[in-house]
Amino acid sequence: MNLxxxxxxxxxxxxxxxxxxxxxxxxxxxxTLNKLQLKNPVGLAAGFDKNAIYLQSLGVLGFxxxxxxxxxxxxxxxSPQPRLFRLQKDKALINRMGFNNDGVEAITERLKNWKKxxxxxxxxxxxxxxxxxxxxxxxxxxxxxxxxxxLKLHPWVDYFVVNVSSPNTPGLRELQGKEFLQHLxxxxxxxxxxxxxxxxxxxxxxxxxxxxxxxxxxELAQEIKLDGLVVANTTIxxxxxxxxxxxxxxxxxxxxxxxxxxxxxxxxxSYIFKKANGQIPIIASGGIFNGTDAxxxxxxxxxxxxxxTGFIYxxxxxxxxxxxxIK
Ligand SMILES: Cc1cc2nc3c(=O)[nH]c(=O)nc-3n(C[C@H](O)[C@H](O)[C@H](O)COP(=O)(O)O)c2cc1C
Numbered sequence: 001m002n003l004x005x006x007x008x009x010x011x012x013x014x015x016x017x018x019x020x021x022x023x024x025x026x027x028x029x030x031x032t033l034n035k036l037q038l039k040n041p042v043g044l045a046a047g048f049d050k051n052a053i054y055l056q057s058l059g060v061l062g063f064x065x066x067x068x069x070x071x072x073x074x075x076x077x078x079s080p081q082p083r084l085f086r087l088q089k090d091k092a093l094i095n096r097m098g099f100n101n102d103g104v105e106a107i108t109e110r111l112k113n114w115k116k117x118x119x120x121x122x123x124x125x126x127x128x129x130x131x132x133x134x135x136x137x138x139x140x141x142x143x144x145x146x147x148x149x150x151l152k153l154h155p156w157v158d159y160f161v162v163n164v165s166s167p168n169t170p171g172l173r174e175l176q177g178k179e180f181l182q183h184l185x186x187x188x189x190x191x192x193x194x195x196x197x198x199x200x201x202x203x204x205x206x207x208x209x210x211x212x213x214x215x216x217x218x219e220l221a222q223e224i225k226l227d228g229l230v231v232a233n234t235t236i237x238x239x240x241x242x243x244x245x246x247x248x249x250x251x252x253x254x255x256x257x258x259x260x261x262x263x264x265x266x267x268x269x270s271y272i273f274k275k276a277n278g279q280i281p282i283i284a285s286g287g288i289f290n291g292t293d294a295x296x297x298x299x300x301x302x303x304x305x306x307x308x309t310g311f312i313y314x315x316x317x318x319x320x321x322x323x324x325x326i327k
Pocket of ligand 1: 046069097130234285286287306308
């Protein structure tokens with residue numbers, strides 16, 4: 001990414017990269033997420049550009065939208081290293097990054113500068129703000145952390161994702177209970193209405209929820225007219241892996257992403273789509289490597305998709321390749 005970033009500094013190399021990696025263009029209005037117009041349906045999932053450093057490069061690599069974050073109010077270092085592991089045999093990753101990020105102040109400043117520069121260049125990249133809480137913030141005060149990030153980022157992002165589903169912040173996933181979510185999401189919706197422009201609010205869920213928990217989230221999403229769900233985050237499960245049990249044990253705690261997550265998350269997308277009669281827009285995430293995987297998620301009911309682990313294994317052509325197989 002640093003190399004791409006460097007090459008983007010010069011007009012000539014930037015143009016070469018754009019030509020190499022830019023996906024086909026779709027008809028205007030072909031891809032929308034709520035009212036947002038996307039260039040294409042391939043997004044970069046949260047956690048890759050946590051600090052909004054690589055937006056220009058990611059635009060050049062063709063992404064239709066980029067989700068920055070997870071952003072927390074205060075900067076934090078995250079978990080001690082090593083905290084990110086490749087499971088090559090499984091085309092997977094295990095991570096326990098723990099929301100390492102520069103904090104909302106620094107990231108807002110960066111987005112402000114990016115927007116200013118970008119307006120001049122007139123190349124609009126849709127940016128999502130994925131928000132969370134600091135590790136030290138107790139769960140009963142968590143809503144305040146989400147509020148701080150929401151208000152600070154509001155002028156500078158196109159949509160929001162409320163992240164209550166990362167496995168690497170102790171206690172975070174307990175926030176997926178209906179009562180807390182109802183309070184938090186209604187509160188954010190109210191704040192949203194007080195701003196000059198409404199920004200869609202999505203909720204990102206874990207793939208490890210019970211069907212009971214899932215049903216209550218679907219119910220809530222319909223009750224409060226949530227703009228959509230991101231389905232889903234990494235899993236704490238370690239089922240049917242090719243990597244040896246011994247090695248998995250050595251790696252330890254963390255969220256598993258990539259190929260082993262693919263079917264599980266597709267089933268979730270399909271379940272939610274059917275249960276909600278297609279009324280809840282879905283951003284699908286989990287194990288997407290190519291056009292076939294992307295189509296599978298869309299056939300299950302996703303409006304658009306995001307990649308993360310696929311980007312690591314497939315490289316910079318992933319957006320172009322996926323778009324080539326989508327009509
Ligand atoms: C190293 C790493 C860091 C991540 N950090 C975040 C994060 O900060 N917030 C979040 O909502 N998801 C985070 N994720 C989850 C991804 O956004 C994505 O939902 C998940 O990896 C499943 O997609 P994939 O199989 O394409 O990787 C992270 C994933 C990885 C591998």
